[in-house]
Amino acid sequence: MTIRERFVHLIHGSYSMFESVAHRDFFLGSDKNGSLHLINVHDKRFPDPRALFLMHSKLITPRP
Numbered sequence: 001m002t003i004r005e006r007f008v009h010l011i012h013g014s015y016s017m018f019e020s021v022a023h024r025d026f027f028l029g030s031d032k033n034g035s036l037h038l039i040n041v042h043d044k045r046f047p048d049p050r051a052l053f054l055m056h057s058k059l060i061t062p063r064p
Contacts, residue, residue: 018051
């Protein structure tokens with residue numbers, strides 16, 4: 001199983017969520033230190049903010 005097959009990409013407004021294929025109530029999430037964890041989300045309509053990711057379609061370069 002590849003990493004792409006372990007998670008299903010879902011859209012929630014302007015955010016992306018990654019649902020675990022093996023454990024349907026768990027989503028990929030990040031804590032305040034940037035570590036990734038599986039987070040239990042009981043209601044997909046009101047997900048835990050730690051499971052929401054912003055995705056950009058182009059590379060953002062910092063201004064000098």
